[in-house]
Amino acid sequence: MINEKLNRLEEGSKRPSYTNEKTDSYSGPIDPSFTSGRDDSVVEFEPLKRGLDARHIQMISLGGAIGTGLFLNSGQNIAAAGPAGALIAYCVVGFMVFCIMTCLGEMATFLPAVSGSFNHYASRFVDPALGFALGWNYWFSGVTIATELSASATIINWWKPIMPDAAWSVIFLVMIVAINLVGVRVYGELEYWFALLKILIVFVFVIIAICVTSGGLGDKVIGFSYWKDPGAFVDGGVGTISVLLSAGFSFLGTEIVGVTAAEAKNPSKTVPKAIRNTFWRIIFFYIVTIFLLGLCIPNNDPNLINDADDPATASFTLVFILGGIDAGAHVINAIVLSSVLSAANSSLYTCARTLMALARDGHAPLFLARTNRYGAPHYAVFISSIIGFACVFASIYSASAAFLWFLSITAVTGFIGWCGISFVQLRFRMAYVKQGRDIADLPYRCWLYPFSPIFSGVLCLLIILGQGYTAFTPKFDGTQFVINYIGILPVIFCYVIYKFIRKTKVVPLDEVDFDTGRVDRTEEDDEEEQKEGAKPWYLKIMHFFA
DSSP: OHHHHHHHHHHHHHSOOBOOSTTOOEEEEOOGGGTTTOOOSEEEEOOOOOOBOHHHHHHHHHHTTOSHHHHTTHHHHHHHHHHHHHHHHHHHHHHHHHHHHHHHHHHHHHSTTOTTTHHHHHHHHTOHHHHHHHHHHHHHGGGHHHHHHHHHHHHHHHHOOOSOHHHHHHHHHHHHHHHHHSOHHHHHHHHHHHHHHHHHHHHHHHHHHHHHHHTSSSSSOOTTHHIIIIISOSSHHHHHHHTHHHHHHHHTTTTHHHHGGGGBSSHHHHHHHHHHHHHHHHIIIIIIHHHHHHHHSOTTOGGGTOTTOOGGGOHHHHHHHHTTOTTHHHHHHHHHHHHHHHHHHHHHHHHHHHHHHHHHTTSSOGGGGOOOTTSOOHHHHHHHTHHHHHHHHHHHHHHHHHHHHHHHHHHHHHHHHHHHHHHHHHHHHHHHHHTTOOGGGSSSOOTTTTHHHHHHHHHHHHHHHHTTGGGTSSSOOHHHHHHHHGGGHHHHHHHHHHHHHHOOOOOOGGGOOOSTTOOOOOHHHHHHHHHHHTSOHHHHHHHHHO
Protein backbone atom coordinates (compact mmCIF):
# COMPACT_ATOMS: atom_id res chain seq x y z
CA MET A 1 0.00 0.00 0.00
CA ILE A 2 2.77 2.42 0.90
CA ASN A 3 4.66 1.60 -2.27
CA GLU A 4 1.54 2.24 -4.34
CA LYS A 5 1.13 5.67 -2.73
CA LEU A 6 4.76 6.56 -3.38
CA ASN A 7 4.47 5.41 -6.99
CA ARG A 8 1.42 7.61 -7.48
CA LEU A 9 3.25 10.52 -5.88
CA GLU A 10 6.27 10.02 -8.14
CA GLU A 11 4.05 9.98 -11.22
CA GLY A 12 2.24 13.09 -9.98
CA SER A 13 5.51 14.92 -9.41
CA LYS A 14 6.44 14.33 -13.01
CA ARG A 15 3.13 15.45 -14.42
CA PRO A 16 1.51 17.97 -12.07
CA SER A 17 -2.01 18.89 -13.05
CA TYR A 18 -3.15 22.46 -13.38
CA THR A 19 -6.13 24.03 -15.00
CA ASN A 20 -6.12 27.00 -17.27
CA GLU A 21 -9.69 27.99 -16.65
CA LYS A 22 -10.52 31.63 -16.10
CA THR A 23 -10.54 31.08 -12.32
CA ASP A 24 -6.95 29.81 -12.47
CA SER A 25 -7.71 26.89 -10.18
CA TYR A 26 -4.68 24.85 -9.30
CA SER A 27 -4.27 21.17 -8.67
CA GLY A 28 -1.04 19.39 -8.04
CA PRO A 29 0.79 16.43 -6.53
CA ILE A 30 0.59 16.11 -2.78
CA ASP A 31 3.04 14.44 -0.45
CA PRO A 32 1.13 11.69 1.47
CA SER A 33 2.84 12.71 4.71
CA PHE A 34 0.94 16.02 4.60
CA THR A 35 -2.52 14.75 3.61
CA SER A 36 -3.69 13.16 6.87
CA GLY A 37 -4.09 9.75 5.31
CA ARG A 38 -5.67 10.76 2.02
CA ASP A 39 -5.13 8.33 -0.84
CA ASP A 40 -5.48 10.79 -3.71
CA SER A 41 -2.25 12.23 -5.04
CA VAL A 42 -3.88 15.12 -6.89
CA VAL A 43 -5.88 17.71 -4.97
CA GLU A 44 -7.88 20.71 -6.17
CA PHE A 45 -7.16 24.04 -4.50
CA GLU A 46 -9.03 27.29 -4.23
CA PRO A 47 -8.16 29.75 -7.00
CA LEU A 48 -6.13 32.90 -6.53
CA LYS A 49 -7.92 36.08 -7.58
CA ARG A 50 -6.37 38.14 -10.35
CA GLY A 51 -6.79 41.49 -8.65
CA LEU A 52 -3.59 43.29 -9.72
CA ASP A 53 -3.86 45.77 -12.59
CA ALA A 54 -0.97 46.80 -14.82
CA ARG A 55 -0.32 49.89 -12.70
CA HIS A 56 -0.07 47.74 -9.56
CA ILE A 57 2.46 45.40 -11.16
CA GLN A 58 4.53 48.31 -12.43
CA MET A 59 4.72 49.97 -9.03
CA ILE A 60 5.19 46.75 -7.05
CA SER A 61 8.17 45.83 -9.25
CA LEU A 62 9.76 49.15 -8.34
CA GLY A 63 8.50 49.82 -4.82
CA GLY A 64 9.47 46.38 -3.57
CA ALA A 65 13.13 47.24 -4.12
CA ILE A 66 13.21 50.78 -2.71
CA GLY A 67 13.58 50.57 1.05
CA THR A 68 16.22 50.69 3.73
CA GLY A 69 18.84 49.43 1.31
CA LEU A 70 18.70 52.65 -0.70
CA PHE A 71 17.79 55.15 2.01
CA LEU A 72 19.94 53.90 4.89
CA ASN A 73 22.76 51.79 3.41
CA SER A 74 23.79 53.79 0.35
CA GLY A 75 25.87 56.23 2.43
CA GLN A 76 27.70 53.40 4.15
CA ASN A 77 28.61 51.93 0.76
CA ILE A 78 30.13 55.25 -0.34
CA ALA A 79 32.13 55.39 2.89
CA ALA A 80 33.37 51.82 2.36
CA ALA A 81 34.21 51.97 -1.35
CA GLY A 82 34.32 55.66 -2.25
CA PRO A 83 31.96 57.39 -4.69
CA ALA A 84 33.43 55.74 -7.80
CA GLY A 85 33.74 52.33 -6.12
CA ALA A 86 30.13 52.42 -4.91
CA LEU A 87 28.93 53.58 -8.34
CA ILE A 88 30.73 50.69 -10.05
CA ALA A 89 29.33 48.20 -7.53
CA TYR A 90 25.76 49.43 -8.06
CA CYS A 91 26.20 49.38 -11.86
CA VAL A 92 27.44 45.78 -11.80
CA VAL A 93 24.75 44.55 -9.42
CA GLY A 94 22.06 46.57 -11.19
CA PHE A 95 22.95 44.99 -14.53
CA MET A 96 22.99 41.57 -12.87
CA VAL A 97 19.52 42.15 -11.40
CA PHE A 98 18.16 43.17 -14.80
CA CYS A 99 19.52 39.92 -16.29
CA ILE A 100 17.86 37.95 -13.49
CA MET A 101 14.57 39.72 -14.08
CA THR A 102 14.59 38.82 -17.77
CA CYS A 103 15.26 35.18 -16.83
CA LEU A 104 12.38 35.16 -14.38
CA GLY A 105 10.13 37.01 -16.82
CA GLU A 106 10.53 34.35 -19.50
CA MET A 107 9.28 31.63 -17.16
CA ALA A 108 6.67 33.70 -15.32
CA THR A 109 4.94 34.85 -18.49
CA PHE A 110 5.01 31.33 -19.92
CA LEU A 111 3.38 29.84 -16.81
CA PRO A 112 1.51 32.73 -15.16
CA ALA A 113 -1.00 30.49 -13.36
CA VAL A 114 1.68 29.23 -10.97
CA SER A 115 2.07 31.12 -7.72
CA GLY A 116 5.33 30.72 -5.88
CA SER A 117 7.30 31.33 -9.03
CA PHE A 118 10.87 30.12 -9.26
CA ASN A 119 10.80 27.47 -6.53
CA HIS A 120 8.05 25.68 -8.49
CA TYR A 121 10.01 26.15 -11.71
CA ALA A 122 13.02 24.51 -10.06
CA SER A 123 10.93 21.46 -9.12
CA ARG A 124 9.41 21.26 -12.56
CA PHE A 125 12.40 21.93 -14.79
CA VAL A 126 15.33 20.65 -12.71
CA ASP A 127 14.73 18.54 -9.59
CA PRO A 128 12.01 18.52 -6.88
CA ALA A 129 14.78 18.62 -4.26
CA LEU A 130 16.05 21.89 -5.70
CA GLY A 131 12.54 23.33 -5.72
CA PHE A 132 12.10 22.31 -2.10
CA ALA A 133 15.41 23.90 -1.10
CA LEU A 134 14.91 27.14 -3.04
CA GLY A 135 11.34 27.48 -1.82
CA TRP A 136 12.21 27.19 1.84
CA ASN A 137 15.29 29.33 1.32
CA TYR A 138 13.13 32.08 -0.14
CA TRP A 139 10.62 31.73 2.66
CA PHE A 140 13.46 31.92 5.14
CA SER A 141 14.62 35.11 3.45
CA GLY A 142 11.36 36.53 4.77
CA VAL A 143 13.45 37.43 7.79
CA THR A 144 13.35 40.73 5.87
CA ILE A 145 10.16 41.28 7.86
CA ALA A 146 12.30 41.32 10.96
CA THR A 147 14.85 43.57 9.26
CA GLU A 148 12.28 46.20 8.37
CA LEU A 149 10.44 46.05 11.70
CA SER A 150 13.69 46.41 13.59
CA ALA A 151 14.52 49.45 11.49
CA SER A 152 11.05 50.98 12.00
CA ALA A 153 11.50 51.07 15.78
CA THR A 154 14.84 52.84 15.42
CA ILE A 155 13.38 55.33 12.94
CA ILE A 156 10.54 56.36 15.25
CA ASN A 157 12.91 56.76 18.19
CA TRP A 158 14.71 59.50 16.26
CA TRP A 159 11.72 61.78 16.82
CA LYS A 160 11.05 60.75 20.41
CA PRO A 161 11.21 57.43 22.28
CA ILE A 162 7.60 56.85 23.27
CA MET A 163 7.28 53.09 23.54
CA PRO A 164 9.70 50.16 23.65
CA ASP A 165 10.96 48.87 20.30
CA ALA A 166 8.99 45.67 20.77
CA ALA A 167 5.71 47.59 21.08
CA TRP A 168 6.23 49.37 17.76
CA SER A 169 7.17 46.07 16.13
CA VAL A 170 3.95 44.44 17.34
CA ILE A 171 1.77 47.34 16.18
CA PHE A 172 3.27 47.40 12.69
CA LEU A 173 3.23 43.63 12.39
CA VAL A 174 -0.48 43.44 13.24
CA MET A 175 -1.20 46.09 10.59
CA ILE A 176 0.79 44.21 7.94
CA VAL A 177 -0.84 40.89 8.75
CA ALA A 178 -4.30 42.47 8.49
CA ILE A 179 -3.46 43.93 5.06
CA ASN A 180 -2.31 40.53 3.77
CA LEU A 181 -5.52 38.84 4.96
CA VAL A 182 -7.99 40.96 3.00
CA GLY A 183 -6.93 40.11 -0.52
CA VAL A 184 -4.36 41.07 -3.11
CA ARG A 185 -6.31 44.11 -4.34
CA VAL A 186 -5.81 45.97 -1.04
CA TYR A 187 -2.16 44.97 -0.97
CA GLY A 188 -1.65 46.17 -4.53
CA GLU A 189 -3.38 49.50 -3.91
CA LEU A 190 -1.37 50.25 -0.78
CA GLU A 191 1.90 49.29 -2.45
CA TYR A 192 1.01 51.52 -5.38
CA TRP A 193 0.76 54.61 -3.17
CA PHE A 194 3.72 53.61 -1.01
CA ALA A 195 5.85 53.23 -4.12
CA LEU A 196 4.58 56.51 -5.57
CA LEU A 197 5.62 58.31 -2.38
CA LYS A 198 9.11 56.82 -2.59
CA ILE A 199 9.41 57.77 -6.25
CA LEU A 200 8.46 61.36 -5.49
CA ILE A 201 11.07 61.71 -2.74
CA VAL A 202 13.77 60.30 -5.04
CA PHE A 203 12.78 62.81 -7.72
CA VAL A 204 12.98 65.63 -5.16
CA PHE A 205 16.34 64.34 -3.93
CA VAL A 206 17.77 64.28 -7.47
CA ILE A 207 16.75 67.92 -8.00
CA ILE A 208 18.16 69.03 -4.63
CA ALA A 209 21.40 67.07 -5.16
CA ILE A 210 21.98 68.62 -8.58
CA CYS A 211 21.45 72.08 -7.08
CA VAL A 212 23.85 71.33 -4.20
CA THR A 213 26.70 70.00 -6.33
CA SER A 214 26.35 72.78 -8.92
CA GLY A 215 26.27 75.55 -6.29
CA GLY A 216 22.61 76.47 -6.75
CA LEU A 217 22.03 75.55 -3.09
CA GLY A 218 24.59 75.71 -0.33
CA ASP A 219 27.67 77.92 -0.09
CA LYS A 220 29.98 76.49 -2.79
CA VAL A 221 30.26 74.67 -6.09
CA ILE A 222 31.22 71.06 -5.38
CA GLY A 223 31.32 69.34 -8.76
CA PHE A 224 33.82 66.45 -8.75
CA SER A 225 36.04 67.95 -6.05
CA TYR A 226 35.32 65.12 -3.58
CA TRP A 227 36.41 62.59 -6.21
CA LYS A 228 39.87 64.21 -6.05
CA ASP A 229 40.03 64.82 -2.30
CA PRO A 230 39.51 62.58 -0.30
CA GLY A 231 39.35 60.43 -3.47
CA ALA A 232 37.09 58.42 -5.75
CA PHE A 233 38.00 55.04 -4.24
CA VAL A 234 38.51 53.61 -0.77
CA ASP A 235 40.75 50.52 -0.59
CA GLY A 236 40.77 50.26 -4.39
CA GLY A 237 39.16 47.20 -5.94
CA VAL A 238 38.84 45.48 -2.56
CA GLY A 239 36.58 48.25 -1.31
CA THR A 240 34.40 47.99 -4.40
CA ILE A 241 34.05 44.22 -4.06
CA SER A 242 33.28 44.58 -0.35
CA VAL A 243 30.04 46.48 -1.03
CA LEU A 244 28.66 44.18 -3.74
CA LEU A 245 26.61 42.24 -1.20
CA SER A 246 25.30 45.39 0.44
CA ALA A 247 24.47 46.85 -2.98
CA GLY A 248 22.63 43.64 -3.79
CA PHE A 249 20.60 44.01 -0.61
CA SER A 250 19.36 47.34 -1.97
CA PHE A 251 17.87 45.52 -4.97
CA LEU A 252 16.26 42.64 -3.07
CA GLY A 253 12.54 42.61 -3.79
CA THR A 254 12.66 43.20 -7.55
CA GLU A 255 11.89 39.50 -8.10
CA ILE A 256 8.48 39.98 -6.49
CA VAL A 257 7.03 40.75 -9.93
CA GLY A 258 7.43 37.04 -10.77
CA VAL A 259 5.51 36.04 -7.64
CA THR A 260 2.65 38.41 -8.48
CA ALA A 261 2.18 36.92 -11.97
CA ALA A 262 -0.37 34.43 -10.65
CA GLU A 263 -2.55 37.28 -9.36
CA ALA A 264 -2.05 39.75 -12.20
CA LYS A 265 -4.55 40.62 -14.90
CA ASN A 266 -3.20 39.83 -18.37
CA PRO A 267 0.21 38.69 -17.01
CA SER A 268 1.59 37.93 -20.48
CA LYS A 269 1.59 41.70 -21.11
CA THR A 270 1.90 43.35 -17.69
CA VAL A 271 4.82 41.26 -16.40
CA PRO A 272 7.12 41.75 -19.43
CA LYS A 273 6.32 45.47 -19.42
CA ALA A 274 7.29 45.75 -15.76
CA ILE A 275 10.52 43.86 -16.41
CA ARG A 276 11.48 45.99 -19.41
CA ASN A 277 10.98 49.14 -17.39
CA THR A 278 13.10 47.71 -14.59
CA PHE A 279 16.26 48.51 -16.58
CA TRP A 280 15.48 52.23 -16.85
CA ARG A 281 14.29 52.43 -13.27
CA ILE A 282 17.47 50.81 -12.01
CA ILE A 283 19.49 53.45 -13.87
CA PHE A 284 17.47 56.35 -12.53
CA PHE A 285 16.59 55.34 -9.00
CA TYR A 286 19.85 53.63 -8.09
CA ILE A 287 22.69 54.57 -10.40
CA VAL A 288 21.79 58.29 -10.62
CA THR A 289 21.12 58.42 -6.87
CA ILE A 290 24.47 56.87 -5.93
CA PHE A 291 26.28 59.09 -8.43
CA LEU A 292 24.78 62.27 -6.98
CA LEU A 293 25.40 61.17 -3.40
CA GLY A 294 29.06 60.62 -4.26
CA LEU A 295 29.27 64.13 -5.68
CA CYS A 296 27.63 65.89 -2.73
CA ILE A 297 29.21 64.07 0.23
CA PRO A 298 32.89 63.14 0.77
CA ASN A 299 33.55 59.51 1.56
CA ASN A 300 35.26 60.45 4.85
CA ASP A 301 32.18 62.20 6.25
CA PRO A 302 31.64 60.47 9.64
CA ASN A 303 27.86 60.74 9.26
CA LEU A 304 27.93 58.35 6.29
CA ILE A 305 28.94 55.41 8.46
CA ASN A 306 25.64 55.62 10.31
CA ASP A 307 26.46 52.85 12.79
CA ALA A 308 23.19 53.25 14.67
CA ASP A 309 21.10 53.19 11.46
CA ASP A 310 19.84 56.62 12.43
CA PRO A 311 17.81 58.22 9.62
CA ALA A 312 18.88 61.63 10.88
CA THR A 313 22.28 60.91 9.37
CA ALA A 314 20.99 58.98 6.34
CA SER A 315 22.73 60.14 3.18
CA PHE A 316 19.54 61.64 1.74
CA THR A 317 19.14 63.77 4.85
CA LEU A 318 22.73 65.02 4.64
CA VAL A 319 22.12 66.34 1.13
CA PHE A 320 18.97 68.16 2.26
CA ILE A 321 20.93 69.77 5.10
CA LEU A 322 23.71 70.80 2.69
CA GLY A 323 21.05 72.53 0.63
CA GLY A 324 19.84 74.47 3.67
CA ILE A 325 16.62 72.44 3.98
CA ASP A 326 16.80 71.41 7.63
CA ALA A 327 13.19 70.24 7.61
CA GLY A 328 14.32 67.61 5.13
CA ALA A 329 15.43 65.43 8.05
CA HIS A 330 11.83 65.06 9.19
CA VAL A 331 10.60 64.45 5.65
CA ILE A 332 13.24 61.81 4.99
CA ASN A 333 12.50 60.16 8.31
CA ALA A 334 8.80 59.87 7.43
CA ILE A 335 9.58 58.57 3.93
CA VAL A 336 12.04 56.01 5.27
CA LEU A 337 9.43 54.83 7.77
CA SER A 338 6.84 54.36 5.03
CA SER A 339 9.47 52.60 2.90
CA VAL A 340 10.40 50.04 5.53
CA LEU A 341 6.75 49.32 6.26
CA SER A 342 6.13 48.88 2.53
CA ALA A 343 9.10 46.51 2.28
CA ALA A 344 7.85 44.52 5.29
CA ASN A 345 4.41 44.33 3.69
CA SER A 346 5.91 43.02 0.44
CA SER A 347 8.06 40.55 2.34
CA LEU A 348 5.08 39.03 4.13
CA TYR A 349 3.20 38.84 0.82
CA THR A 350 6.00 36.93 -0.93
CA CYS A 351 6.59 34.69 2.11
CA ALA A 352 2.92 33.71 2.28
CA ARG A 353 2.67 33.02 -1.47
CA THR A 354 5.87 31.01 -1.41
CA LEU A 355 4.66 28.94 1.53
CA MET A 356 1.33 28.37 -0.21
CA ALA A 357 3.15 27.23 -3.36
CA LEU A 358 5.32 24.87 -1.32
CA ALA A 359 2.17 23.31 0.12
CA ARG A 360 0.59 22.96 -3.31
CA ASP A 361 3.73 21.25 -4.58
CA GLY A 362 3.64 18.81 -1.67
CA HIS A 363 6.61 20.42 0.11
CA ALA A 364 4.73 21.78 3.11
CA PRO A 365 1.61 20.82 5.14
CA LEU A 366 -1.52 20.81 2.98
CA PHE A 367 -3.53 23.27 5.09
CA LEU A 368 -1.10 26.04 4.11
CA ALA A 369 -2.40 25.83 0.52
CA ARG A 370 -5.87 27.05 1.46
CA THR A 371 -7.16 30.55 0.80
CA ASN A 372 -9.90 32.56 2.49
CA ARG A 373 -12.90 34.15 0.78
CA TYR A 374 -10.73 37.08 -0.29
CA GLY A 375 -8.31 34.77 -2.11
CA ALA A 376 -5.54 35.28 0.47
CA PRO A 377 -3.57 32.28 1.83
CA HIS A 378 -4.50 33.07 5.43
CA TYR A 379 -2.77 30.14 7.10
CA ALA A 380 0.43 30.85 5.19
CA VAL A 381 0.20 34.51 6.23
CA PHE A 382 -0.11 33.59 9.90
CA ILE A 383 2.77 31.11 9.80
CA SER A 384 5.03 33.53 7.90
CA SER A 385 4.29 36.32 10.37
CA ILE A 386 5.90 34.23 13.09
CA ILE A 387 9.22 35.57 11.78
CA GLY A 388 7.95 39.04 12.60
CA PHE A 389 7.13 38.00 16.15
CA ALA A 390 10.65 36.58 16.45
CA CYS A 391 11.85 40.05 15.51
CA VAL A 392 9.85 41.51 18.39
CA PHE A 393 11.72 39.38 20.90
CA ALA A 394 15.04 40.20 19.24
CA SER A 395 14.30 43.91 19.41
CA ILE A 396 13.69 43.63 23.16
CA TYR A 397 17.36 42.72 23.45
CA SER A 398 18.74 45.14 20.85
CA ALA A 399 17.13 46.45 17.68
CA SER A 400 20.49 47.45 16.20
CA ALA A 401 22.14 44.10 16.91
CA ALA A 402 19.11 42.28 15.52
CA PHE A 403 19.26 44.43 12.38
CA LEU A 404 22.88 43.36 11.75
CA TRP A 405 22.11 39.64 11.96
CA PHE A 406 18.86 39.90 10.01
CA LEU A 407 20.58 41.89 7.27
CA SER A 408 23.32 39.27 6.88
CA ILE A 409 20.88 36.36 6.72
CA THR A 410 18.51 38.10 4.31
CA ALA A 411 21.15 39.29 1.86
CA VAL A 412 22.77 35.87 1.40
CA THR A 413 19.47 33.99 1.02
CA GLY A 414 18.33 36.57 -1.50
CA PHE A 415 21.43 36.01 -3.63
CA ILE A 416 20.87 32.25 -3.43
CA GLY A 417 17.36 32.76 -4.77
CA TRP A 418 18.68 34.92 -7.61
CA CYS A 419 21.33 32.33 -8.44
CA GLY A 420 18.60 29.68 -8.56
CA ILE A 421 16.48 31.75 -10.96
CA SER A 422 19.38 32.08 -13.40
CA PHE A 423 20.31 28.40 -13.55
CA VAL A 424 16.70 27.20 -13.59
CA GLN A 425 16.04 29.43 -16.62
CA LEU A 426 18.98 27.82 -18.41
CA ARG A 427 17.41 24.43 -17.81
CA PHE A 428 13.99 25.75 -18.89
CA ARG A 429 15.33 26.95 -22.25
CA MET A 430 17.38 23.78 -22.81
CA ALA A 431 14.33 21.59 -22.29
CA TYR A 432 12.16 23.89 -24.41
CA VAL A 433 14.54 23.60 -27.38
CA LYS A 434 15.14 19.88 -26.77
CA GLN A 435 11.43 19.21 -27.24
CA GLY A 436 11.43 20.99 -30.59
CA ARG A 437 9.39 24.01 -29.52
CA ASP A 438 9.66 27.36 -31.27
CA ILE A 439 11.38 30.11 -29.26
CA ALA A 440 9.22 32.66 -31.10
CA ASP A 441 6.16 31.26 -29.28
CA LEU A 442 7.45 32.41 -25.89
CA PRO A 443 5.41 35.42 -24.64
CA TYR A 444 8.66 37.01 -23.43
CA ARG A 445 12.23 36.01 -24.19
CA CYS A 446 15.27 36.33 -21.95
CA TRP A 447 17.59 39.14 -23.01
CA LEU A 448 20.85 37.97 -24.63
CA TYR A 449 20.34 34.28 -23.79
CA PRO A 450 22.49 32.44 -22.69
CA PHE A 451 24.70 35.35 -21.57
CA SER A 452 22.15 36.75 -19.09
CA PRO A 453 21.56 33.59 -17.00
CA ILE A 454 25.22 32.56 -17.08
CA PHE A 455 26.52 36.02 -16.14
CA SER A 456 23.98 36.59 -13.37
CA GLY A 457 24.19 33.07 -11.98
CA VAL A 458 27.99 32.97 -11.86
CA LEU A 459 28.25 36.48 -10.41
CA CYS A 460 25.70 35.66 -7.68
CA LEU A 461 27.65 32.52 -6.81
CA LEU A 462 30.95 34.41 -6.63
CA ILE A 463 29.42 37.09 -4.41
CA ILE A 464 27.92 34.45 -2.09
CA LEU A 465 31.26 32.68 -1.68
CA GLY A 466 33.48 35.76 -1.63
CA GLN A 467 31.47 38.18 0.48
CA GLY A 468 32.78 36.73 3.72
CA TYR A 469 36.43 37.52 3.09
CA THR A 470 36.41 40.06 5.95
CA ALA A 471 36.26 37.15 8.39
CA PHE A 472 39.73 36.01 7.24
CA THR A 473 41.66 39.32 7.29
CA PRO A 474 43.70 40.52 9.04
CA LYS A 475 43.05 37.45 11.18
CA PHE A 476 40.27 34.87 11.33
CA ASP A 477 37.16 36.07 13.17
CA GLY A 478 34.78 33.23 14.06
CA THR A 479 31.80 35.44 14.85
CA GLN A 480 32.13 37.40 11.61
CA PHE A 481 32.52 34.15 9.68
CA VAL A 482 29.21 32.86 11.05
CA ILE A 483 27.46 36.16 10.31
CA ASN A 484 28.75 36.16 6.74
CA TYR A 485 27.92 32.57 5.85
CA ILE A 486 25.04 31.51 8.08
CA GLY A 487 22.54 32.23 5.31
CA ILE A 488 24.01 29.45 3.13
CA LEU A 489 23.19 26.65 5.56
CA PRO A 490 19.37 26.45 5.18
CA VAL A 491 19.39 25.80 1.41
CA ILE A 492 22.13 23.16 1.67
CA PHE A 493 20.40 21.45 4.59
CA CYS A 494 17.01 21.42 2.82
CA TYR A 495 18.43 20.09 -0.44
CA VAL A 496 20.48 17.29 1.13
CA ILE A 497 17.73 16.13 3.50
CA TYR A 498 15.03 16.11 0.81
CA LYS A 499 17.33 14.38 -1.68
CA PHE A 500 18.28 11.74 0.89
CA ILE A 501 14.73 11.02 2.07
CA ARG A 502 12.82 11.25 -1.22
CA LYS A 503 15.67 10.10 -3.50
CA THR A 504 14.56 12.44 -6.27
CA LYS A 505 16.21 12.58 -9.69
CA VAL A 506 16.87 15.34 -12.19
CA VAL A 507 13.93 15.62 -14.60
CA PRO A 508 15.03 14.54 -18.12
CA LEU A 509 14.87 17.35 -20.66
CA ASP A 510 12.44 15.52 -22.91
CA GLU A 511 10.07 14.86 -19.98
CA VAL A 512 9.79 18.46 -18.75
CA ASP A 513 6.13 19.50 -18.78
CA PHE A 514 5.45 22.77 -20.63
CA ASP A 515 1.71 22.36 -21.24
CA THR A 516 0.03 22.42 -17.86
CA GLY A 517 -0.43 25.68 -16.02
CA ARG A 518 -0.72 27.73 -19.20
CA VAL A 519 -3.32 30.52 -19.27
CA ASP A 520 -4.69 31.44 -22.67
CA ARG A 521 -5.49 35.03 -23.57
CA THR A 522 -9.12 35.99 -22.99
CA GLU A 523 -11.38 38.72 -24.34
CA GLU A 524 -10.89 40.58 -21.06
CA ASP A 525 -7.14 40.59 -21.65
CA ASP A 526 -7.64 42.09 -25.10
CA GLU A 527 -10.00 44.72 -23.71
CA GLU A 528 -7.51 45.61 -20.97
CA GLU A 529 -4.76 46.01 -23.57
CA GLN A 530 -6.97 48.24 -25.71
CA LYS A 531 -7.72 50.47 -22.72
CA GLU A 532 -4.01 50.84 -22.01
CA GLY A 533 -3.34 51.78 -25.61
CA ALA A 534 -6.13 54.38 -25.65
CA LYS A 535 -4.77 56.37 -22.72
CA PRO A 536 -3.59 59.95 -23.37
CA TRP A 537 0.13 60.49 -24.02
CA TYR A 538 0.70 62.25 -20.69
CA LEU A 539 -0.71 59.29 -18.76
CA LYS A 540 1.53 56.93 -20.73
CA ILE A 541 4.55 59.05 -19.80
CA MET A 542 3.51 59.08 -16.14
CA HIS A 543 2.96 55.31 -16.13
CA PHE A 544 6.40 54.82 -17.64
CA PHE A 545 7.89 56.22 -14.44
CA ALA A 546 5.07 55.12 -12.13
